[in-house]
Amino acid sequence: xxxxxxxxxxxxxxxxxxxxxxxxxxxxxxxxxxxxxxxxxxxxxxxxxxxxxxxxxxxxxxxxxxxxxxxxxxxxxxxxxxxxxxxxxxxxxxxxxxxxxxxxxxxxxxxxxxxxxxxxxxxxxxxxxxxxxxxxxxxxxxxxxxxxxxxxxxxxxxxxxxxxxxxxxxxxxxxxxxxxxxxxxxxxxxxxxxxxxxxxxxxxxxxxxxxxxxxxxxxxxxxxxxxxxxxxxxxxxxxxxxxxxxxxxxxxxxxxxxxxxxx
Amino acid sequence: xxxxxxxxxxxxxxxxxxxxxxxxxxxxxxxxxxxxxxxxxxxxxxxxxxxxxxxxxxxxxxxxxxxxxxxxxxxxxxxxxxxxxxxxxxxxxxxxxxxxxxxxxxxxxxxxxxxxxxxxxxxxxxxxxxxxxxxxxxxxxxxxxxxxxxxxxxxxxxxxxxxxxxxxxxxxxxxxxxxxxxxxxxxxxxxxxxxxxxxxxxxxxxxxxxxxxxxxxxxxxxxxxxxxxxxxxxxxxxxxxxxxxxxxxxxxxxxxxxxxxxxxxxxxxxxxxxxxxxxxxxxxxxxxxxxxxxxxxxxxxxxxxxxxxxxxxxxxxxxxx
Numbered sequence: 001x002x003x004x005x006x007x008x009x010x011x012x013x014x015x016x017x018x019x020x021x022x023x024x025x026x027x028x029x030x031x032x033x034x035x036x037x038x039x040x041x042x043x044x045x046x047x048x049x050x051x052x053x054x055x056x057x058x059x060x061x062x063x064x065x066x067x068x069x070x071x072x073x074x075x076x077x078x079x080x081x082x083x084x085x086x087x088x089x090x091x092x093x094x095x096x097x098x099x100x101x102x103x104x105x106x107x108x109x110x111x112x113x114x115x116x117x118x119x120x121x122x123x124x125x126x127x128x129x130x131x132x133x134x135x136x137x138x139x140x141x142x143x144x145x146x147x148x149x150x151x152x153x154x155x156x157x158x159x160x161x162x163x164x165x166x167x168x169x170x171x172x173x174x175x176x177x178x179x180x181x182x183x184x185x186x187x188x189x190x191x192x193x194x195x196x197x198x199x200x201x202x203x204x205x206x207x208x209x210x211x212x213x214x215x216x217x218x219x220x221x222x223x224x225x226x227x228x229x230x231x232x233x234x235x236x237x238x239x240x241x242x243x244x245x246x247x248x249x250x251x252x253x254x255x256x257x258x259x260x261x262x263x
Numbered sequence: 264x265x266x267x268x269x270x271x272x273x274x275x276x277x278x279x280x281x282x283x284x285x286x287x288x289x290x291x292x293x294x295x296x297x298x299x300x301x302x303x304x305x306x307x308x309x310x311x312x313x314x315x316x317x318x319x320x321x322x323x324x325x326x327x328x329x330x331x332x333x334x335x336x337x338x339x340x341x342x343x344x345x346x347x348x349x350x351x352x353x354x355x356x357x358x359x360x361x362x363x364x365x366x367x368x369x370x371x372x373x374x375x376x377x378x379x380x381x382x383x384x385x386x387x388x389x390x391x392x393x394x395x396x397x398x399x400x401x402x403x404x405x406x407x408x409x410x411x412x413x414x415x416x417x418x419x420x421x422x423x424x425x426x427x428x429x430x431x432x433x434x435x436x437x438x439x440x441x442x443x444x445x446x447x448x449x450x451x452x453x454x455x456x457x458x459x460x461x462x463x464x465x466x467x468x469x470x471x472x473x474x475x476x477x478x479x480x481x482x483x484x485x486x487x488x489x490x491x492x493x494x495x496x497x498x499x500x501x502x503x504x505x506x507x508x509x510x511x512x513x514x515x516x517x518x519x520x521x522x523x524x525x526x527x528x529x530x531x532x533x534x535x536x537x538x539x540x541x542x543x544x545x546x547x548x549x550x551x552x553x554x555x556x557x558x559x560x561x562x563x564x565x566x567x568x569x570x571x572x573x574x575x576x577x578x579x580x581x582x583x584x
Contacts, residue, residue, distance in 0.1 A: 011399070013534075014476060017555050018402040027403055096367070096377070119363075123398045125379040130367030139338055139449035142364040156453070161360045164458030164512055164520045169336075172449040182506035223376040227393075227406040231557075238551055238567030245575065248568055249582045252550065255566060256494070259548040261470050261527030262583065263495025 001056035001149075003047040004112040005080065006103050006132070007040035009064050009071040010122040024228045036071045039118025041078075043179040045186040046147060047116055048079040054149055056113070057081040061106050063091060063099050072202055077193035078186070088206040093219020100131035102217050105210040107136060112174060114155075119143050119178040129178035139171050142178045266390075266411055268299040269325075269348060270355045271365075272317055273335065277309035279316050282357035282419070284426030287320050289355055289419045291427070292384050293392060298322040299355075301434070302347075304332045304340055318434035325439045331446035337364035338448040345372050346444050351414040358418035359518075366416045375414035378407060382423040387411060400536045401559040421518075422541060458521075461513025463497055469526045470496035473516055474504060475539075477532015477553060477572045481509045486576045487531060493583040499523065501533045517542040532572040535560025552576075 011018065015033040020026075036044075047058040059082040060075040062068045072083035086102050094102070107115055117129035119142060126142070133140030145166065146158035152173075159167040160180045171177075207214035215221055241248045256262050270286040272279055283301070290299040301321035303313050306328050314326045327347070331339055348354065352373070356362040358380045370377030382404075383395035390412040397404050409415065465471060472491040478484060484498070491498045498514065505515045516523050517539045524545030531552050533539060540563060543549075551564035554571045561567040568575065 013399055013402070017557050018399040019557060020403055027399070096379075097371070100371075124396070124400070126363050127367040127377060127379050130364070131371050131377075134368035134371035140364070140368055141450060142337075143360055158456070159360065159364070160519055161455070162518060163522070164515065166456040166458075167360075168453040168456060170451045170453055175449070181502070185508065224378055224407050224409040227408055229398075229403050229405050231402075232395075232404050232562075238549075238561045238564035240561075240567045240569065245570070245578050246582075248570075248575075249579050252566070252568070252579065253582060255548075256527060256550070259527050261494065261496075261529075261548065261550075263470070 001050055001054045001114060002110065002112045003051060003056065003058045004107055004110065004115045005040070005044050005047045005058060005060050005075070006115070006117045006128065007044065007060055007062050007071060007075055008037045008118070008121045009034050009062065009068040010037045013122070020229045020231055024230055027229060034067070036074055037118050037121040039120060039179060039181055041075075041186045042181050042183050043116040043118050044075045044078055044080060045184045046179055047114075049184060050114070050147065050149065059084060059110065061086065061103065063087075063094065063102050069202055073197055073200070074189055074194065076197045076200060077189045083200070083202045085202055085204045086210065087204050088214060090207055090214030090218040093222060094217055095219075095222035095224050096125055096127040097131055097223060098217045098219075098221060100128050100135055102210060102212060103128065103132050104135040105212050106205065107132070114173060115176045117176070117178050119180045126178065129176055133176035136176065139175045140177070141169055141171055141175070143180045144177045145180045145183045147177070147183075266351050266353045266414060267349055268294055268297050268353045268355070269302050270299055270321065271344070271357075271362075272301050272303045272313065273357055273359065273361055274303065274305065274309070274313040277312035279313050280357065281426070282359070282421050283317060284320060285421065285424040286355045286357065286419055288424040288427050289381070289384060289417075292424070293353070293387050293417075295386055300325060302344070303327065304329075304335065304343065306330055306333045314436045318436055319431045320429070321434045322432050324434050324436045326436050327443060328438070328440040329443050329446055334452045335361055336448060336450065336452050337361060338450040339446050341365055341369045341372065342445065342448070343443050344369060347439055347442055348373070351375075351412070353411055353414060354416045356416065356418050358420050362418045366418050370416040373414055373416065375416055376409040376411060377416045377418075378409060379418045380420050381417055382420050392417070397537070400534055402534075402557065420537065458512060461511045463514070465497055465499045465514060465516065466521050466523050468497045468523070470494055471499045471516070471523060471525045471527070472496050472529045472531065473499040473501065473533060474531045474572070475501040475533030476503045478504065479573065481507070483573060484509060486573065486580075490576050490580045490583075493580045496529075501536075501539045530560050530564065531576060533560055534558045535563060
C-alpha cells in the first residue's frame with residue numbers, strides 16, 4: 001500500500017502560551033516552540049502501522065519554509081520511508097484551498113492508495129483533507145479513529161461522531177482520510193532516531209517543480225483573509241482567587257460547600 | 264445581496280437538531296432582509312416531520328426524499344447539494360462531525376469560498392462576509408473576510424448563535440426529490456457503534472473533578488482521585504487524557520465524549536476548548552485551576568485559580584481531610 005501523509009509544522013500549544021502580538025497582526029511568535037501538528041503525528045503512526053501490516057511505503061509531505069524540513073525529518077525518524085517538502089516564497093500565506101492545491105500537485109506525482117491528513121491543525125479549520133479529496137475526485141472520510149484493511153481496494157473506517165459514538169463506513173481506495181487523535185499511540189522519537197535520518201536527502205519542490213501557478217497557491221490567491229488577531233472579552237470572566245495557597249484553599253472550600261460541591 | 268441563502272438542517276428520528284434554529288439566527292445576521300431556505304434530506308415520515316417543523320422557522324423548505332439519504336452520508340449529500348443548489352448559493356452548515364465531513368469538499372466542487380467554524384458574523388456588505396473564528400484551541404480569535412460573490416459554504420459552530428423566538432414563518436415546503444440524480448458513492452455507511460459504558464456514569468454525577476493536560480503524567484491521576492474521594496466526587500477528564508489512554512473514553516467530557524450536567528465542575532489543568540465546554544450543560548458552578556493565566560477556561564469559569572494543579576490539588580485534599 002502506497003501511503004501519502006500530509007503534515008504541518010505548528011506552534012506547540014502544550015508548550016506555549018499563545019498570545020496576540022502588539023499590533024494584532026499575528027500571534028506573538030518570539031520564543032515559540034514548534035512541533036509537528038498533533039493530529040498529523042497520529043496519521044503518520046497509522047500509516048506506518050498499515051505499511052508494516054500490508055507492505056508498501058509511507059511518504060510524508062509538508063507545505064512550509066525550510067524549517068518545516070525538521071518536521072518531515074522527525075516523521076521519517078518515526079519510520080516514514082520518504083519525505084518531501086513543498087516550499088516556495090510564493091506559497092507564503094496560502095489558505096486551506098491553496099495548501100490543498102499544492103498537496104494535490106504533490107499527490108499526482110505519485111500513485112497513492114491512501115492519503116492521510118490530520119483532522120485539524122493550529123487554525124482549527126479542519127479543511128485541507130476534504131478539499132484535497134474533492135480536488136482529486138477521491139472519496140473522503142473525516143475524523144477517522146479506526147482503519148481496517150478489508151482487501152486490496154477497500155477499507156473499513158470508523159469516524160468519531162458526537163457523544164463518543166463511532167460511525168462505521170466502507171470506503172473504496174484510493175481515498176483521503178483525516179485522522180483523529182487517539183486512533184493509536186504514536187511512537188516516541190528520540191535523538192538517536194533523528195540522527196539516523198539526519199543525512200537523508202529531502203527533496204524540495206517549488207511552484208515550478210509542482211507545475212502550479214504560484215500566485216494562485218499563495219496568500220495573494222487566498223479567498224479567506226485574516227484581518228487581525230484579538231482576544232475576545234467574554235462576559236465577566238472568572239473571579240480570580242488570590243493570596244497564599246492556604247487562603248485560596250480556605251476560600252475555595254467555603255465556596256464549594258455553599259454550592260454543594262462537597263458531600 | 265443577490266445570493267440565495269440556504270441552511271442544511273441536521274435531524275434525528277424526526278426531530279431537527281438544535282442547530283436548525285441557530286442557523287436561522289446566523290442567516291439573519293448575515294443577510295437581515297434575505298429569506299433563507301432550509302434544506303432537509305432524508306426519507307419517509309421522519310423527513311416530513313422535520314420539514315413541517317422547519318416551515319415554522321424558514322420561509323422556504325426543500326424536502327429531498329430518497330432511500331439512500333436515510334442516513335446522512337456526506338459523500339452522497341455533497342453530490343445532491345451540488346446538483347440542486349443554484350450558482351453562487353450561500354450555504355450554512357453546522358460545524359459538527361457531519362459538517363466537517365461535508366463542507367470543505369463541497370466548497371471546492373461549488374468553486375465557492377469556505378469559512379469553517381464561525382462563531383460570529385456581521386451583515387454581508389458589497390458581497391463581503393466578515394466573520395469571527397478562533398484559532399489555537401480558542402486561545403485567540405481572528406476576524407476573517409471573504410467574498411461571497413461566487414457563493415460560499417459557511418460552517419457555523421454549534422451553540423455560538425442563540426435561537427430566536429419568532430412568529431410562524433409559514434414556509435412553503437417544495438419537494439425536490441425528483442432532482443437528486445445519482446446517489447451512488449464510494450463510501451457506504453455501515454452502522455453506528457455506541458460508546459462503551461464505563462464503570463462510572465459521569466453524566467449522573469453532581470460533582471466532577473475533571474483533569475486535562477495539566478496532570479502531565481499517568482501516575483499523577485492519583486492526585487485527582489484523592490481529591491475526588493475527599494469531596495465525594497468522581498474524576499472525569501478532557502480529550503488528551505483519553506487519547507493517552509490514561510482514563511477510559513466514558514470519563515471524557517466534551518462533544519466527542521459525554522455531555523454532563525453537574526452542579527459543581529472543577530476544571531483542573533484544562534485549557535477549555537469549545538469541544539470540551541460543549542459537553543458541559545446545566546450551568547454548573549465552574550472552578551478553573553490552571554497555571555496558564557491566559558487559558559480560555561478562565562473566561563467561562565465562575566472562579567479561577569492560577570496554580571499548578573500538581574501542587575494545588577494535594578493542598579486542597581489535605582485541607583478537606
